[in-house]
């Protein structure tokens with residue numbers, strides 16, 4: 037089960053200035069949410085709408101081909117995953133939560149030379165598979181890492197380098213697809229109508245996660261639950277409901293959306309969520325072309341760790357945050373705290389378990405925020421496993437799609453990141469970028 041407790045949003049708990057009358061607001065918004073749902077499902081059939089991610093959990097043929105490929109990878113102990121943004125963050129978050137039974141994943145999602153060099157020094161090329169992932173097949177950071185990895189493999193393996201590369205990219209766009217074909221490299225497709233930040237349940241995430249021994253079929257089964265709920269009327273449509281909560285918070289001036297799982301295993305989940313919300317909802321124009329400059333600012337936090345860092349700000353700082361907790365009901369393992377002579381002051385802990393403490397801290401923090409009139413809600417997972425995380429990630433993707441409808445923005449493009457990329461090309465002397473290079477020179481910008 038995945039459930040959401042909205043009680044700490046309610047004006048009856050946190051007062052009318054920060055809170056909302058949740059039941060009434062949900063009832064009032066039901067026609068709008070259901071219209072958004074109908075519009076999204078209708079557009080899901082149109083490849084130009086970039087809603088192909090909606091169908092990924094049903095793609096059992098892709099799942100089977102990923103699983104077949106993984107079975108054939110003899111002697112692979114490590115996987116070098118080259119990708120950035122949506123081509124890395126989902127698998128990175130899920131590997132941190134669920135990996136460990138298979139190959140070790142190493143993500144190269146930055147171009148700082150020292151860590152890349154140190155990683156390659158540690159790995160044995162003969163036991164490493166390089167999975168280069170890029171939807172566009174052109175991203176400079178990923179292509180640079182690929183050039184380095186190719187050279188590293190070739191030096192060690194000679195012509196056998198080809199057995200150690202698998203390419204995940206768009207069927208048509210970019211330089212990776214023709215390169216894979218030219219060299220007969222193994223490859224997987226990112227469907228053209230699936231954008232990077234919505235691609236975790238395509239081979240972008242499924243392949244590295246299956247190599248890491250994660251139950252990828254379980255992920256997809258959970259993701260299907262989120263899709264089923266996204267078809268429901270507003271009263272049972274959890275993604276529409278959390279989208280509404282986020283939207284109402286924005287309208288009340290709570291412009292920062294904190295995601296705070298109470299779990300170190302989920303510590304990287306907020307980084308994935310940050311890209312999902314920031315690129316999807318941070319927009320200058322609405323769909324009719326009016327300037328709007330909208331978008332909640334996503335902020336990562338981790339419980340209980342951040343109780344000793346950010347919670348001070350959340351409780352006493354500006355009234356500009358909505359905090360979303362993620363908790364789980366059951367621990368896979370637990371540790372009992374033994375009694376210790378000389379530490380009797382800690383008697384309240386003796387005989388309790390670490391998980392009991394974690395749960396108490398989560399409940400206490402949510403209430404402490406509510407007590408200070410800080411809106412928050414809690415997503416409760418039965419446990420941290422593939423099924424529930426598949427559900428949670430697809431839920432958050434659906435939430436984002438609903439928010440796109442509520443803000444009336446295109447949640448599936450990211451025009452704001454382009455100019456920085458083009459300036460980078462200009463600074464590196466890429467042909468075709470001479471005018472931008474001249475503009476940068478006039479402004480005194482140097483690499």
Ligand SMILES: O=P(O)(O)OC[C@H]1O[C@](O)(CO)[C@@H](O)[C@@H]1O
Pocket residue numbers: 120121122123169170171172173174175178232233315450453
């Ligand atoms: O998968 P690609 O095309 O290499 O893109 C990587 C990332 O770069 C962006 O285009 C811009 O940050 C993201 O939307 C995307 O996830």
